[in-house]
Amino acid sequence: MAEDYGSDFITIADEDGKEYELEVLTTVEYNGQSYLAVIPASGSEDELSMEVTILKSIEEDGEPLLCAIEDEAELQAVYDLIMDSLYEEETE
Numbered sequence: 001m002a003e004d005y006g007s008d009f010i011t012i013a014d015e016d017g018k019e020y021e022l023e024v025l026t027t028v029e030y031n032g033q034s035y036l037a038v039i040p041a042s043g044s045e046d047e048l049s050m051e052v053t054i055l056k057s058i059e060e061d062g063e064p065l066l067c068a069i070e071d072e073a074e075l076q077a078v079y080d081l082i083m084d085s086l087y088e089e090e091t092e
Helices: 044-047 072-091
Strands: 008-013 017-031 033-040 053-060 063-070
Touching: 017 072, 033 072, 053 072
Parallel strands: none
Antiparallel strands: 008 017, 017 033, 033 053, 053 063
């Protein structure tokens, strides 16, 4: 994901309707699916560094949804891709 113009922010709602604002660190593709590495948009630097979450972007009934990754092998593969992507951006 090109970060030429600053960070991307998204707002998501949980099942109870509570909204959360997240900063998207990077987006990667794996096996035809999109995955996002996100952190809470507010909080101190120490809190942010410990709360990176990886979400899978799916479509359900024509609506885009973000969901947790339940398969450990899939999660590890996506984590490795995200780490490579983030380190690659740092060296540029």
